[in-house]
Amino acid sequence: MKQIYLHGLGQNPDSWSKVIEQLETAEHSMCPDLSELVQGQDTTYQNLYAAFSAMCDEIEEDLCLCGLSLGGVLALNYAIEHPGKIKVLVLIATQYKMPKILLKAQNTIFRFMPKSMFQQMGFGKSDFLKLCNTMMELDFSDSIYKVSCPTLVIYGEKDRANKNASIELANMLIDAELQVFNGAGHEINIEAPDKLVETLRVFFGRD
Numbered sequence: 001m002k003q004i005y006l007h008g009l010g011q012n013p014d015s016w017s018k019v020i021e022q023l024e025t026a027e028h029s030m031c032p033d034l035s036e037l038v039q040g041q042d043t044t045y046q047n048l049y050a051a052f053s054a055m056c057d058e059i060e061e062d063l064c065l066c067g068l069s070l071g072g073v074l075a076l077n078y079a080i081e082h083p084g085k086i087k088v089l090v091l092i093a094t095q096y097k098m099p100k101i102l103l104k105a106q107n108t109i110f111r112f113m114p115k116s117m118f119q120q121m122g123f124g125k126s127d128f129l130k131l132c133n134t135m136m137e138l139d140f141s142d143s144i145y146k147v148s149c150p151t152l153v154i155y156g157e158k159d160r161a162n163k164n165a166s167i168e169l170a171n172m173l174i175d176a177e178l179q180v181f182n183g184a185g186h187e188i189n190i191e192a193p194d195k196l197v198e199t200l201r202v203f204f205g206r207d
Helices: 013-023 045-057 070-081 100-112 115-121 125-135 160-172 193-204
Strands: 002-006 063-068 086-092 151-156 176-181
Touching: 002 013, 002 070, 013 193, 045 070, 045 125, 063 070, 070 086, 086 193, 100 125, 151 160, 151 193, 160 176, 176 193
Parallel strands: 002 063, 063 086, 086 151, 151 176
Antiparallel strands: none
């Protein structure tokens, strides 16, 4: 089984390094750079998902998708469209229906940030704005039932923006387990890698 780790917007593949190293599954794992997937194209969610989907389609093995935030949205989207290929799903701080007010607020903040602050984030400033704008209409509410694989839904205690969505998502999925990381915020793969590794080991080891 191929494990694919998907970083959030504002992160890069290194955001998953500590987790993958501790899990000692590097030979079976990959963490694509989402900004590179859409190089040469407009940075819209639709183009990003199409590129991600094409990458997954080329992998002959069954997949385990583990995504945070934007990465979780991509993972959920693919699991809905290809339920038979996904054996395990981990969704961290993942929205299933995009919160338009939150996205608009984020975009307002992004507009006032200097371009230099985006240099370490993979996507440039204009890419951030376009990606957020093209995600606003996403709503998987009516298709979540298609996901049948075991799913672990995680959110950080301090991540108020994604708490309710995570709880609702876990309730809507057929086979889901919900875990709260006390003391953690949004970027659990960076803030609490040791605890995440421990949690994933237990979940991946389930019968």
